Amino acid sequence: MSNTRDFEPTDWKSPEMQARTRKRYRRDRTFRAMGFSAVILAGLFLVLLIGRIFQDGAMGFMQTSIDLDVTFSEELLGDPRAMDAEAFEEQVRQANMSRLLDAALTAQFPEVTSRRDRRALIRIISGGAREQLRNMVLETPAIVGTTKTVRLLAADDIDQLRKGKIDANEPEANRKVKDQELGWYNKLVEEDRVSLNFHTRFFTSGDSRDPELAGIWGATVGSAITLVVTLLIAFPVGVLTAIYLEEFAPQNRLTDIIEININNLAAVPSIVFGLLGLAVFLGVMHLPRSAPLVGGLTLALMTLPTIIIAARASIKAVPPSIRDAARGLGASPMQVVFHHVVPLAMPGILTGTIIGMAQALGETAPLLMIGMVAFIVDIPGGFTDAATALPVQIFLWADSPERAFVEKTSAAIMVLLTFLIAMNGLAIWLRQKFERQW
Template identity: 60%
Template sequence: MNSEAGEGARPRRTIDVVNASLKRRYAKERRFRRLGATAVALGLAFVVLLFADIILKGYTAFQQTYIQIPVSFPAEAIDPEGTRDPEVIGDANYMAFIREGLRGLFPEVTQRRDKRQLKGLISVGAAQLVRERVLADPSLIGSTQALWILADDDIDMLVKGHIDRHAPEGARRVSDQVIGWVDRLEAQGRVAKRFNTIFFTHGTSREPELAGIAGALMGSFYTLLLTLILSFPIGVGAAIYLEEFAPKNRWTDLIEVNINNLAAVPSIVFGLLGLAVFIGFFGVPRSTPLVAALVLTLMTLPTVIISSRAALKSVPPSIREAALGVGASPLQTQLHHVLPLAMPGMLTGTILGMAQALGETAPLLMIGMIAFIVDIPGGFTDSATVLPVQIFLWADSPERGFVERTSAAIIVLLAFLFVMNLAAVLLRRRFERRW
């Protein structure tokens, strides 16, 4: 009986055990691949959602609403003596000329309250823009011109559809009467959306329709330029010394560990360091590209040094041996042979470090770059802000007009970051040599 049972129960062969194990492992591998693909798709979906939200909120900021108004420039009020003196021309009350032309389009508006609402159709900065135009072209004096006048930010939001016309009157910033006036002007072809040059040519302002990123762009330009001038030679020089000349002992090991640790230090710590050392001890002016560049240089140096050392390591030892074999000194070997071959990797790391510095906000807040700066800086020691800080300031503003300008500034910042990262990739592909 037992022998029959033993004969019926055949022992499992090794190949059967292996096949069963392979099926389980293949099933686990398929599940892992599906999980990885799902994670990648989910990440891309969130990125696309983020970019779509920013673009949908910000693309309208690249257009601005203007109202065509017949504006008269009486010579007796602007330049009574006909001297064409810029100081005399600039002292004229151009807002009065604009309001007079606007009231001419609505002669039925006679009540003081209605007149106040009517003049609210145009921006408070419209007079300055018209003044600049007359100063640039004095021949306008004595004539009547149909000028496109910058509209107020509430009118701009209404025309762009960001204000719900069907909401109760008390729940929106424009009244039914103002909506009627705007519709009347649109029917006459006197309302148009034009490219928002102010956004790229003016500094910041408390009025959304007058706010621009020119000051922040110039502040970022001066800051990054000085950061590059300081960080690239220092970082490359430190990398060459540590990799090629420094003796291997406990001190160089300590320096290498500290460089690697500095790359992981929170950026706000560098801001505190800049506040205490550069501003508090050395007396560098606050809110200037100079102190910002010093802080960002400290933050960027670890990235530049680490990438430069990696680029030097990628150069084959045979290059060094061949140069030394024909009589070159160690310094000549590094400068004439190794450094040119490692330069693409160094430039790539430097550009990535600059891209990181361009997007930094926290360390710059600590050194006063958060100040409200209207004027466009003209040098490294002028008060300035940078684009990320400008975005931070606008994001805290309650006006709806600043919402689209915040998103538009983010689009510009992302465009710069994309260009810098693309340049790093192209440099590596163009100059990299494979061994």
């Protein structure tokens, strides 16, 4: 080029150039401000959402109890000293514990005499109190014949009243708790018999139609069993598929088609996998409905593409020099893969797996099709017992008419979130632990 000598260096001081740099800086600043406000906005939404759930749900972990002086009458329960243990247990199981409650309440409120009022009175105590008293007697038979102050769960309406969710100043017709019950409640409060306690039952029992008796443990166990099945199927199949496709399969039309299909499957709506599960596992294989085994298999199908894609990406990221070095030392192709490539790719594979599992944990739609959206009280004990899962439990509670389920729903969401955070934390920890630099 002959005219290089004519080339003039940029005159940074010229007004045009300064205007241009100003403009460029301004754009830069605007872009950063926009990015920053996007982060702030996302953060605000998160705070709003979590804040609302906490606000609603915090009280879900607390439950109102009423202290009553219960006389464990020998007449009703039998004398544990006079009869053998089995006969005593039988009699206690048969005994109508409502009579103990009725007697205790009558002692507390001697002015309530009519049959109708006494029936209303017993309803301020939860239906679970009978079971609670029965268990107390069975645990310590010596209690029979004594009078003890027992902390009994209050019914859900009384609980809502204690928590301020029912306004005592509303006109009576619009209130779930009537004036009569309000009077009893106030008397109990005056005597300091009403207390709000941490509700351990929420973490130990299964579902119930009574909000004060409902617990999250059944759904938690159901979720855990389902995820075990998912992991057992999806992890080995997914990782082996990824290894085969990355390391051994020839590059041809067929593998291309398989690859495209895997990528497409990752984007298929989850309800479709539910339909597939219904047709194959229930229709053809005749596995039991509502079983976590079927749920796990269905969710495994859904998680497979995620695991395969993540595993392939991390296997691809292992530098070829490592394979070459291993082969150079005489390793067989399988030795290359399992001694060198897979251990190095493991952090990525595990992260992908756990993210896939976390996704599976939050799914409800496929479970709907295979009957896991159901009212199940018993805690599942195996792969074929009927079970629900955490998100299903949340869905069922959100749909219940009783007002007290609102806080239970939020509390269950908090449990699910804790589960998710723990799983993601595990993914991060595993990555840190196994990550290797080369």
